[in-house]
Amino acid sequence: MIDHPAIASAAPAPLRDQGAPAAPAGPAPSSPLEGGGVTSAKGFRAAGVHAGFRKNPERFDLALVVADEPCACAAVFTKNVFCSAPVSVSREYLGAAAGEPAYGTARAVVVNSGNANAATGERGLETARTSARLTAEVVGCAQEEVMVASTGVIGEHLSLEPFEAGLPVAHAALSAAGGADAARAIMTTDTRPKEAAVSFDGSDIGYPGCIFTVGGMAKGSGMIMPNMATMISVITTDAPVLSDVLHHALTEAVNNSFNKVTVDSDTSTNDSCFLFANGAAAPAGVQSFAPGSPALAAFQQALNAVCQNLARQMAADGEGATRLVTVNVTGAANQADADAAARAVANSPLVKTAVYGHDANWGRVAMAIGKSGAVFRQEEAAIDILGLPVCRKGLTVPFDEDEALRRFEAPEIIIDVDLGAGDAGSTMWTCDFSHDYVTINGDYRS
Amino acid sequence: MIDHPAIASAAPAPLRDQGAPAAPAGPAPSSPLEGGGVTSAKGFRAAGVHAGFRKNPERFDLALVVADEPCACAAVFTKNVFCSAPVSVSREYLGAAAGEPAYGTARAVVVNSGNANAATGERGLETARTSARLTAEVVGCAQEEVMVASTGVIGEHLSLEPFEAGLPVAHAALSAAGGADAARAIMTTDTRPKEAAVSFDGSDIGYPGCIFTVGGMAKGSGMIMPNMATMISVITTDAPVLSDVLHHALTEAVNNSFNKVTVDSDTSTNDSCFLFANGAAAPAGVQSFAPGSPALAAFQQALNAVCQNLARQMAADGEGATRLVTVNVTGAANQADADAAARAVANSPLVKTAVYGHDANWGRVAMAIGKSGAVFRQEEAAIDILGLPVCRKGLTVPFDEDEALRRFEAPEIIIDVDLGAGDAGSTMWTCDFSHDYVTINGDYRS
Numbered sequence: 001m002i003d004h005p006a007i008a009s010a011a012p013a014p015l016r017d018q019g020a021p022a023a024p025a026g027p028a029p030s031s032p033l034e035g036g037g038v039t040s041a042k043g044f045r046a047a048g049v050h051a052g053f054r055k056n057p058e059r060f061d062l063a064l065v066v067a068d069e070p071c072a073c074a075a076v077f078t079k080n081v082f083c084s085a086p087v088s089v090s091r092e093y094l095g096a097a098a099g100e101p102a103y104g105t106a107r108a109v110v111v112n113s114g115n116a117n118a119a120t121g122e123r124g125l126e127t128a129r130t131s132a133r134l135t136a137e138v139v140g141c142a143q144e145e146v147m148v149a150s151t152g153v154i155g156e157h158l159s160l161e162p163f164e165a166g167l168p169v170a171h172a173a174l175s176a177a178g179g180a181d182a183a184r185a186i187m188t189t190d191t192r193p194k195e196a197a198v199s200f201d202g203s204d205i206g207y208p209g210c211i212f213t214v215g216g217m218a219k220g221s222g223m224i225m226p227n228m229a230t231m232i233s234v235i236t237t238d239a240p241v242l243s244d245v246l247h248h249a250l251t252e253a254v255n256n257s258f259n260k261v262t263v264d265s266d267t268s269t270n271d272s273c274f275l276f277a278n279g280a281a282a283p284a285g286v287q288s289f290a291p292g293s294p295a296l297a298a299f300q301q302a303l304n305a306v307c308q309n310l311a312r313q314m315a316a317d318g319e320g321a322t323r324l325v326t327v328n329v330t331g332a333a334n335q336a337d338a339d340a341a342a343r344a345v346a347n348s349p350l351v352k353t354a355v356y357g358h359d360a361n362w363g364r365v366a367m368a369i370g371k372s373g374a375v376f377r378q379e380e381a382a383i384d385i386l387g388l389p390v391c392r393k394g395l396t397v398p399f400d401e402d403e404a405l406r407r408f409e410a411p412e413i414i415i416d417v418d419l420g421a422g423d424a425g426s427t428m429w430t431c432d433f434s435h436d437y438v439t440i441n442g443d444y445r446s
Numbered sequence: 447m448i449d450h451p452a453i454a455s456a457a458p459a460p461l462r463d464q465g466a467p468a469a470p471a472g473p474a475p476s477s478p479l480e481g482g483g484v485t486s487a488k489g490f491r492a493a494g495v496h497a498g499f500r501k502n503p504e505r506f507d508l509a510l511v512v513a514d515e516p517c518a519c520a521a522v523f524t525k526n527v528f529c530s531a532p533v534s535v536s537r538e539y540l541g542a543a544a545g546e547p548a549y550g551t552a553r554a555v556v557v558n559s560g561n562a563n564a565a566t567g568e569r570g571l572e573t574a575r576t577s578a579r580l581t582a583e584v585v586g587c588a589q590e591e592v593m594v595a596s597t598g599v600i601g602e603h604l605s606l607e608p609f610e611a612g613l614p615v616a617h618a619a620l621s622a623a624g625g626a627d628a629a630r631a632i633m634t635t636d637t638r639p640k641e642a643a644v645s646f647d648g649s650d651i652g653y654p655g656c657i658f659t660v661g662g663m664a665k666g667s668g669m670i671m672p673n674m675a676t677m678i679s680v681i682t683t684d685a686p687v688l689s690d691v692l693h694h695a696l697t698e699a700v701n702n703s704f705n706k707v708t709v710d711s712d713t714s715t716n717d718s719c720f721l722f723a724n725g726a727a728a729p730a731g732v733q734s735f736a737p738g739s740p741a742l743a744a745f746q747q748a749l750n751a752v753c754q755n756l757a758r759q760m761a762a763d764g765e766g767a768t769r770l771v772t773v774n775v776t777g778a779a780n781q782a783d784a785d786a787a788a789r790a791v792a793n794s795p796l797v798k799t800a801v802y803g804h805d806a807n808w809g810r811v812a813m814a815i816g817k818s819g820a821v822f823r824q825e826e827a828a829i830d831i832l833g834l835p836v837c838r839k840g841l842t843v844p845f846d847e848d849e850a851l852r853r854f855e856a857p858e859i860i861i862d863v864d865l866g867a868g869d870a871g872s873t874m875w876t877c878d879f880s881h882d883y884v885t886i887n888g889d890y891r892s
Contacts, residue, residue: 082816082824082840119812119824121841154809155842349795363600366565370528378528378565394528395567396601435881 012389015416030302036197037179040215041238043068043280047173048185051166053114060185063111064170065234071278073106074247076254078271085117085124086148093144103247107145109234109274110135111186116270117150117158131163138171149232149272151188183217194218196309198302205295212239212281214302220314233273239299240279240288249300250275257307261315261429262346321431324412330425331418337374338426344372352433358408362390380420458835461862476748482643483625486661487684489514489726493619494631497612499560506631509557510616511680517724519552520693522700524717531563531570532594539590549693553591555720556581557632562716563596563604577609584617595678595718597634629663640664642755644748651741658685658727660748666760679719685745686725686734695746696721703753707761707875708792767877770858776871777864783820784872790818798879804854808836826866
């Protein structure tokens with residue numbers, strides 16, 4: 001317990017109104033679609049089935065998402081040197097070397113769970129290519145128009161039989177309501193499927209009468225850390241966006257969503273995020289959203305909203321998580337410092353165990369920002385936990401511990417830090433660190 | 447379980463003979479002193495007492511180490527911006543600004559546990575200075591000849607009463623056998639005191655008839671990460687070394703010991719390592735160990751041995767640890783890559799929970815080196831776990847899982863990684879990640 005004389009009668013004001021979003025307010029043209037997902041946009045169908053990658057017949061393990069027509073596709077992948085075979089093959093089909101922007105034309109994406117097809121060498125690459133060929137055969141497209149992704153255990157060879165058995169079943173099950181099944185099929189240690197979708201009106205942005213939709217699914221859980229996560233996400237849109245523009249938009253959205261999530265500071269071998277755009281919500285032949293246009297800005301905002309929604313779901317469902325933790329840093333000297341400070345807090349096992357213990361132990365937050373490399377003076381630092389001022393000018397602020405315990409009942413634990421060194425800010429999402437994290441990861445293979 | 451066809455009849459040879467040390471063999475002039483510690487060197491006395499920083503009267507919470515005469519002193523401190531008041535004051539007494547080499551003359555060091563005196567502002571600095579003055583009064587030296595250190599909870603004001611009450615008791619208890627009590631008094635969540643000492647013969651290095659000793663104590667546990675750790679260490683030697691040379695030697699030793707230990711990737715506000723040298727084992731007026739001399743090389747070797755011994759004890763006693771984990775990386779393109787790869791493995795919660803689960807899950811080791819930023823090709827990587835080859839050329843090697851489980855019973859889990867990219871190597875020490883880590887850190891303040 002903090003030994004403080006008495007609750008000060010004039011407590012400092014919180015750093016931020018807890019009801020307000022951390023991001024600066026702006027136009028919000030997009031509306032969330034309740035229950036929406038990867039098939040909310042026009043012209044996309046999906047399915048999730050049990051194909052046999054997993055032993056439990058109740059568990060879906062193969063997801064297929066198919067566009068009615070070949071369409072623009074952009075992707076971002078893990079930067080891990082030990083990248084998986086499907087990451088290499090998907091990059092190859094988009095004509096991109098490692099590190100190069102990956103975009104082009106595609107028709108479908110096939111995802112299996114249960115086996116990551118990582119650290120499997122030349123044989124793993126052949127398996128990934130064959131799975132694309134098998135998918136192309138049922139869909140009726142070119143092999144190179146199929147994106148592939150895998151998630152699960154590393155270092156074991158992936159069997160082709162479940163693809164052979166499951167792909168015809170999945171293809172037969174494809175439907176415009178299949179997004180939910182697909183979202184379940186890509187889960188590993190996720191405890192719930194993750195879907196989100198928003199729509200926006202084209203009337204005021206040069207596309208009168210058009211309603212555009214962006215929707216997607218994701219899986220996350222452990223090994224979630226910028227660049228990127230054991231994270232696979234498939235997003236679709238019926239907006240008309242060319243593939244190079246699409247890649248730019250996807251990179252920006254990922255940097256401000258999936259790359260701002262950390263569960264355990266580990267980075268996966270398999271992280272992949274695919275974005276398909278078919279233009280199906282616009283009349284045929286209409287101009288694609290141009291760089292700098294209000295239409296592209298509205299699309300970016302919608303895409304950001306979907307990615308941030310999925311990212312927050314991933315953090316909240318981190319392995320063993322009992323709470324979503326949102327870390328807002330303001331007052332940094334520059335963006336790099338803001339990101340480093342927010343990441344240090346979000347990655348700190350000591351902060352994360354304190355949240356699990358419902359302990360407003362701001363000393364651990366101070367420790368984390370202090371080691372982050374961000375430039376600031378401790379005499380200027382301020383910290384709020386759950387809207388309670390706990391540190392001002394680097395010093396402890398007496399606070400009502402009972403009130404803090406009450407606030408820790410909230411599903412989202414917000415930590416606000418003001419470094420007092422400038423105007424830059426950053427938000428990171430993570431989860432608390434519980435006994436269950438250790439259980440899940442100590443027993444994963446057994 | 448890894449699905450492999452059969453145990454290969456010609457299994458690859460292990461990367462390293464498990465009986466051999468990771469470091470290159472060299473002359474080993476120093477001999478360990480069983481039961482030795484901070485008072486093993488001539489001319490130093492110490493005591494540990496209960497002064498009242500903690501409520502439990504059974505628990506020592508004040509350590510005092512005193513040299514019979516003023517002597518050379520060097521120190522290295524945390525780089526955390528939120529450094530504690532005693533860190534600032536000790537640096538001030540050695541005449542060093544933050545980041546400057548800290549060395550000079552000192553007589554004593556006083557350490558309290560239970561309260562870190564960090565994030566306590568000007569009042570905390572005054573408290574630290576007053577504790578130095580009170581110590582100087584009982585010891586009979588200048589206030590500036592007293593080094594101060596604190597460890598415990600951050601953000602609470604440190605009371606002076608226990609210093610006033612405890613220092614006379616500690617001073618009366620000072621003895622050349624008091625190292626063990628002092629080592630107990632600096633513990634926080636440590637489960638056992640940490641001491642080590644070695645001696646070396648001066649006969650062949652220009653100091654005939656002299657036996658020199660280096661001994662010390664440390665506390666570690668959570669928040670242990672390079673630069674540096676919730677780590678306080680006091681080391682003494684009766685070798686004659688001038689303070690600037692001493693600082694150089696200490697920096698080298700710390701970089702290859704305490705800075706190679708990680709428990710949870712967090713860095714403390716209070717890390718301090720002090721080294722005192724009084725020359726008491728050499729005749730009066732003898733020349734101090736000169737840079738480049740065999741004597742200084744022997745001293746450095748002895749100091750490294752003490753620091754590495756203490757560092758390994760710290761890792762093995764990490765919060766909730768059940769196993770010491772030693773990560774050896776070889777074949778890196780350069781030293782920075784070797785350190786980064788070793789650190790990534792040692793810091794990975796997924797690797798650490800796998801060790802806790804006795805799971806030779808080398809995919810997680812591959813993931814960690816892959817994300818580390820070290821340059822290598824996955825086709826060249828090799829991994830052994832406990833001397834069992836589990837990965838060669840980036841691919842899985844069939845191994846006997848029962849044999850692996852047997853080997854996991856060892857107190858030290860050795861992970862060897864060869865990146866196949868060059869000649870540089872690095873060793874890091876850590877511990878596994880258990881349910882108890884979460885319990886200890888979720889409930890720390892309650």
